[in-house]
Amino acid sequence: MKVGPNKCGAFSSLGNVVGRLSLRLWGSRALVSMALVLMVAGVRAEAVEIKAKAATLYDFTNKSQIFSKNSRVKLAPANLTKLMTAVTVQQAIHAGDITPLTTFPVSEHAWRTGGAPARVTTMFARLNSAVPVRDLMYGLTVQSANDAAIVLAEGLAGSEANFAREMNKFAKSIGMQNSNFTNPTGFPDENHKTTLEDLSILAAYVIEHEPELHSMFMTDRFTWNNITQRNKNPLMREIEGLDGFGAGFSEREGFAGIGTLDSNGRRYVAAIAGSPTVQDRIQDMKILLLPSFSGLKLQQLYQKGDRVSTAQVYGGKQMTVPLEVTDVVATLINPGQKDNYKLRVVYNGPIPAPVTKGMEVGEVQVLSKNDVIYRATLVTGEDVAMGDLQGRAWDALGEFFYQLF
Known part of the structure; x- marks a missing residue:
């Protein structure tokens, strides 16, 4: 990435940021991504103190992300995999392939790998017993049972590997573009990866389309094989009002x-x-879900359709095109501490003409302590037609000299 010269306005507060940012710089559209950094004068606040390496907060009501820290970095989902497992099973029920009363056998593999002999979270399903899908689902969602996950996978697809292919197919269908699942339990595997952004998409899908499954995750306790276990999600007992999903x-x-x-x-x-410790995990979740817990404030930066900056156009009738946000832009800030927030506009450019209004070409980022805590898509605000031959020639010459230096 090359950072070029910029012209920008100074703003007295994050709430007053408007579309005054501009950038005029030639660069190879194939190789160069241009960035503009704006220090927000007068607003001194510390980054939201999340100890976790990655975090995200999604406003389901307004369908917008309002906090992000490394949310697109791939990571091992571990036990959180079971949310994907549960949703995949639900799709088989909706398709009529199985019913909640369908029974699946407990294989030796499921028993030894995910049952009592493995000393992992389990519903204690007996070897060679037949368990109804509905009970397996409660074991999966309430007890975080690994034997339940494996039995469901084997019963539906014949093997964990075949079931993982179904998981990946459904994940892609709802927009989880950066995920790859290799098993239904979350057991360690170098190729078993997802992102917090993708997990947020999955959780939002459950809330909107799978209310019955959502209610399973908030069930307090479940009994199987005469053994009663409380919900294995400790966050539900630490954060008032939390009603899903897992830890x-x-x-x-x-x-x-x-x-x-x-x-x-x-x-x-x-x-x-x-998060480094169990207590850090609780603290981090409280900071995100209960802003008043740590004195944070949800600060709106832009309204939907606001003009944020301009981008250079290559070979067009005009040299620049406005960049706009597609939704409300808001993020969590800590207004009581001493530090600087930054705004950064990033796009690949110059954008070749013709340009169509509404093209996704970049993003606006909010940074604190050099961490990107929020990002929002930027689109072109108007059409730009192809320029005449002379204008395109000058543009080509400008790009040539830029690459020389």
Whole structure:
């Protein structure tokens, strides 16, 4: 990435940021991504203090992300995988392939790998017994049972590997573009990866389309084989109002969690990964889901359709095109601390003409302590037609000299 000279306005507060940012710089559209950094004068605030390596907060009511920290970095989902497993099983029920009363046998593999002999979270399903899908689903969602996950996978697809292919197919269908699942349990595998952004998409899908499954995740306890276990999600007992989904741990990446709650009529989804300790995980989730817990403020930066900046156009009738946001832009800030927030506009350019209004060409980012805590898509604000031959020649010459230097 090359950072070029810029012309920008100074703003007295994050709430007053408007479309005054501009950038005039030639660069190869194939190789160069141009960035503009704006220090927001007068607003001094510290980054939201999340100890987790990655975190995201999604406003389900307004369908917008309002906080992001490394949310597109691939990570091992560990136990959070079971949310994907449960949704995949639900699709088979909706398709009529199985019913909640369909029974699946407990194989020796499922028993030894995910049952009592393995000393992992389990529903204690007996070897060679037949368990109804409905009970397996409660074991999966309430007890985080690994034997339930394997039995469901084998019963539906014949093997864990075949079931993982179904998981990946459905994940792609709902927009989880950066995920690859290799098993239904979340057991360690170098190729078993997802992102917090993708997990937020999955959680939002469950909230909107799978209310019955959502209710399973909030069930307090479940009994199988005469053994009663409380919900294995400790966050539900630590965060008032939390009604899903789960918590996990990876030796490589630390403690993780994904949760949702309704706050004053608005539903939020938070996900974290890489918290150093159990207590850090609880603290991080509270910071995201209960802003008043740490004095944070949801600050709006732009209204939907606001003009944020301009981008250079190559070979067009005009040299620049306005860049606009497609939705409300808002993020969490800590207004009481001393530090600087930054805004950064990033796009691949110059944009070759002709340009059509509404083309996705970049993003506006909010940074704190050099961490990107929020990003929003930028689109072109108007059409730009192809320029005449002379104008295109000058543009080509400008790009040639830029590449020389």
